[in-house]
Amino acid sequence: MSQKIFLDGTFVPREDAKVSVFDHGLLYGDGVFEGIRVYDGVVFKLEEHLERLYASAKTIMLEIPYSRDEMREIVRQSCRENGLESAYIRLVVSRGPGDLGLDPRKCGRATVVVIADRISLYPPELYENGMSIGTGSTRRSRAEIINPQIKSLNYLNNILAKLEANQHGWGEVLMLSEEGFVAECSADNIFMVRRGVLVTPAPHLGILLGITRATVLDLAREAGYETLETTFTRHELWNADEVFLTGSAAEIVPVVKVDERSVGDGKPGPVTKDLAQRFRAYAPTNGVHI
Ligand code: PXG
Numbered sequence: 459m460s461q462k463i464f465l466d467g468t469f470v471p472r473e474d475a476k477v478s479v480f481d482h483g484l485l486y487g488d489g490v491f492e493g494i495r496v497y498d499g500v501v502f503k504l505e506e507h508l509e510r511l512y513a514s515a516k517t518i519m520l521e522i523p524y525s526r527d528e529m530r531e532i533v534r535q536s537c538r539e540n541g542l543e544s545a546y547i548r549l550v551v552s553r554g555p556g557d558l559g560l561d562p563r564k565c566g567r568a569t570v571v572v573i574a575d576r577i578s579l580y581p582p583e584l585y586e587n588g589m590s591i592g593t594g595s596t597r598r599s600r601a602e603i604i605n606p607q608i609k610s611l612n613y614l615n616n617i618l619a620k621l622e623a624n625q626h627g628w629g630e631v632l633m634l635s636e637e638g639f640v641a642e643c644s645a646d647n648i649f650m651v652r653r654g655v656l657v658t659p660a661p662h663l664g665i666l667l668g669i670t671r672a673t674v675l676d677l678a679r680e681a682g683y684e685t686l687e688t689t690f691t692r693h694e695l696w697n698a699d700e701v702f703l704t705g706s707a708a709e710i711v712p713v714v715k716v717d718e719r720s721v722g723d724g725k726p727g728p729v730t731k732d733l734a735q736r737f738r739a740y741a742p743t744n745g746v747h748i
Contacts, residue, residue: 465477466569473564482553486528490551492511492548494507495741496537498544503745505746514609527656531573536746538748542575544576550632553565585726588713588715588721588725590725591629592718593634593717593730594631595613598615598664607661632692639690639691640694651727652699652746656685657687658707659687659690667694674737696719701713712731
């Protein structure tokens, strides 16, 4: 069965899912997106993803031509059309076709794309043995430049950092805030465990407020862990007992090396493993059925 992509109101075969070269999503990165997981027929935290999508769109004054209810149905239908019980969904809303000037007023109607695809999971060894990461020289931008809370199509900042990860052979790249505090990674949030306390950078540091991040904080509090959203430097991270990353694609990935320094005993730690297990049990129970 050929893959069906939702594009501007209809489901089209993958080969026909094409957008205009005049689309400002392509010309200027003018648009917003979401990456969502489907576990056993349940779209994980779909309401939260829709909330973030519409919030990002509101900030960039992009009108999504569907109501939230309609968008929920489009996502569910995308899974059904493709017969996928477990999937990775990419929702993209761009400013739409305009002229070659950057003025968004020239774009008539937003382009809406929903791709439901098979998930390409990270290799299982990564979850067993952990990942090495390092700090990139590319910093997260502060809110007055491009607010990292907007999940926009303008990911060049993150891609520049990812290039550094590739050059060094790191699995992910740590990005600091403009002031040099630990912020997040190119497509994942970061956590550390210090003396039993679960610590993650506070929202004001200029991070994407990850849905996996929020879920992990909730699950940790429920399990009785003390949690803290705060400001910290790499010194704290290098001396943490455990470090892990969270993201829709990655879920929870243990980090065993940061900037050539072993984290704890150099193996995935007990809190990371406990939270990963809790997350795996929780994910298929929390969302919208397809
Ligand atoms: N920070 C950034 C900068 C991100 O792009 C996250 C954190 C994690 O957020 P969620 O809501 O997913 O827990 C992201 C995630 C992918 C992929 O396929 C992920 C993202 C963007 C592009 C690709 O891994 N965003």
